[in-house]
Amino acid sequence: MGLTAKVRTRDGWAVSHAVVTVTDMSGTQVLRAEADEEGAVRDTTDLAPGAYTVIVTAVGYAPAAASALVTGSGRAEVGTVTLARQGGSELPPPGPWTVDPAHSTVGAVARHLGISSVRGRFTDFTASIEVAPDDVTESRVEAVIRAASIDTGNAMRDTHLRSADFLDVENHPEITYRSTGLSPAGPDRWTVHGELSLHGVVRPVDLDLAHLGTGADPWGGTRAAFRATAELHRDDFALRYNQILQAGIAAVGTTLKVELDIQAVRGEGLPAV
Structure with missing residues (x-):
């Protein structure tokens, strides 16, 4: 149960300081989680079935949003979210x-x-x-x-x-x-x-x-x-x-x-x- 996601740069590198916020259709925040050193987000919070908005932010990167649909299993698999450097410019991993x-x-x-x-x-x-x-x-x-x-x-x-x-x-x-x-x-x-x-x-x-x-x-x-x-x-x-x-x-x-x-x-x- 809960939410899983991966946060990456355009070159495929992990964004280890990313923060994932999940809101329901009314805009209410229901979950907030931080990525680990591999850019992975694994949160076990129970989510009620329905549609959600996932917002991913990280210092130095433009924020990204994705949709997630939670089924009866209570699990939301967002997949890989790609973040672009703020201003559209890229450098190698830190x-x-x-x-x-x-x-x-x-x-x-x-x-x-x-x-x-x-x-x-x-x-x-x-x-x-x-x-x-x-x-x-x-x-x-x-x-x-x-x-x-x-x-x-x-x-x-x-x-x-x-x-x-x-x-x-x-x-x-x-x-x-x-x-x-x-x-x-x-x-x-x-x-x-x-x-x-x-x-x-x-x-x-x-x-x-x-x-x-x-x-x-x-x-x-x-x-x-x-x-x-x-x-x-x-x-x-x-x-x-x-x-x-x-x-x-x-x-x-x-x-x-x-x-x-x-x-x-x-x-x-x-x-x-």
Whole structure:
């Protein structure tokens, strides 16, 4: 007897802090129950036969309603109720996530000679993500990049980029990013507000973040994929070296486009694979 239900996100993850309220046709509340850690609701309260309305709420999610018909058995099986993030934006399940550098790319693109682009990436970095359980906008991101790991595919150019003309890796060996906030920007899109420390200068930098999906990996873990972009101005970080060509064109553009392709593994630390 009683009511049973499952509360899930659109990706199928349990919403463990959901609350289920049941009202009769007159609008009177007859039952209130909380979901367990698996998002399951199991309540043994006797319900009289008839039609009921089931309302499911959870902090950070838009409420959902469903109908339930109680038969002579006194049992109501609501089934699975799907909740959408408030504002229609989704993130992976709450908790810690560790960025997998072997399956992630931290890159940047700069204009070269005014007619083409040069791409580079950093090969040595660590990062972590903490998805908040209640207010998702309180989620956090932290990343540390070893500046000397810059790789543009040209050894001479990379040596110059490591020098005092550009990254000055001897005096500024690390590039760090720490988020200060998160706001929804559309379905599965977010704006990450944070501070970037580069070349000894700290500036606010926003990331345009897209959550690409979440799923199981071949090693028994759970992975989430993200893509993020940002635009930096070299002058903001005292990276002012340049060479002006005869036509008045700068050899290196003043704007950098940051491109991040990220895979994160659920939990703290990476599995041995």
